[in-house]
Amino acid sequence: MNRDIQEVFQSPKQIVPFAHRPFIIAEAGVNHEGRMDLAKRLVDEAAEAGADAIKFQTYKADTIASKDSPAYWDLSQEPTTSQHALFQKYDTFWKNEFEHLKEYCDKAGIVFLSTPFDVESADFLSDLMPAFKISSSDITNKPFIEHICRHGKPIILSTGASDLAEIQEAKTWIDACNVPLALLHCVLNYPTRDQDAHLAKIKGLQAAFPDTPIGYSDHTLPKDMQTLLVAAILGACILEKHFTHDKSLPGNDHYHAMDKEDLRSFRAKLDATWQLLGSSELKSLPGEDAARKHARRSLVARCDIPAGKMITSDDLTWKRPGHGISPKDIDAVVGKKASIDIAEDTLLSWNNII
Secondary structure (H helix, E strand, O other), X not given: OOOOHHHHHOOHHHOOOOOOOOEEEEEEEOOOOOOHHHHHHHHHHHHHHXXXXXXXXXXXXXXXOOOOOEOOOXXXXXXXXXXXXXXXXXXXXXXXXXXXXXXHHHHHOOEXXXXXXXXXXHHHHOOOOOOEEEOHHXXXXXXXXXXXXXXXXXXXXXXXXXXXXXXHHHHHHHHHOOXXXXXXXXXXXXXXXXXXXXXXXXXXXXXXXOOOOEEEEEOEOOOOOHHHHHHHXXXXXXXXEEEOOOOOOOOOOOOOOEOHHXXXXXXXXXXXXXXXXXXXXXXXXXXXXXXXXXOOXXXXXXXXXXXXXXXXXXXXXXXXXXOOOOHHHHHHHOOOEEOOOEOOOOEOOXXXXX
């Protein structure tokens, strides 16, 4: 059963820890490469493998990057040295295509999302999505963030390559518009080495922003998906990872993406882990009833206690099972009198003291 994205934006103080598994976003980005059949395949495979949402990216090369915009990715995997040149390859999808994909996602039972990178795309995407995702690259883009806030929808903001002051400043712009916010820890490096994942920053964000839901956007190589599992255990309520139909394809967002088998395996591990985590409510479990009754101690006569004798602590010891008076009530027993003869090794009950 897919999660409702609105649950994510509840205050952490209102959420029982581990009551819900994280909201999983399959970040398809532009891995459709301008082909609607591939985009639909990504939707189908993400839904089949257990993602709650699939997210695309919406941009035009001319509005996202100047022609003099150097690469920041692994050039051995994606040899294009200009951001503008790379974005030009995949900027053919626009309003009509995303409206079609939104309808297709609805039929597939998966939430449609797409990150806008300009005002025009933000405006038409607002009618298609329950929330906005803002890229780490726009965390200092005050006019764009404020424009998105005017749509009044929840915002998921990635914090890659940011310091605390920058995150706090971006949050003040969003808070001023009274818009729900979730923050994602992210390392803006493709791919992110395991030793550079710094998942402890999830706890740092939770400490710095205790009233804000915190998640994680992952750029490590998928391998066994352990990175996402650890992030979930640390309390990330949103997990986002690039998603592809074929990890062997060339291109910046294929080689470090998960595919449907990775996602399916992770979802199974996550569900098993959530079963292990269980409930955080501090109370005895039904399966512990027998142990609670038989393995706890009762007050027991250390020696024969004749009727009428005032009971002292020297008259008592404590033994299993817990069917008699609990040792926690010893102060209420000492000083009382035995109402009957109590033989040595007898569990005391309230019926035989006065």
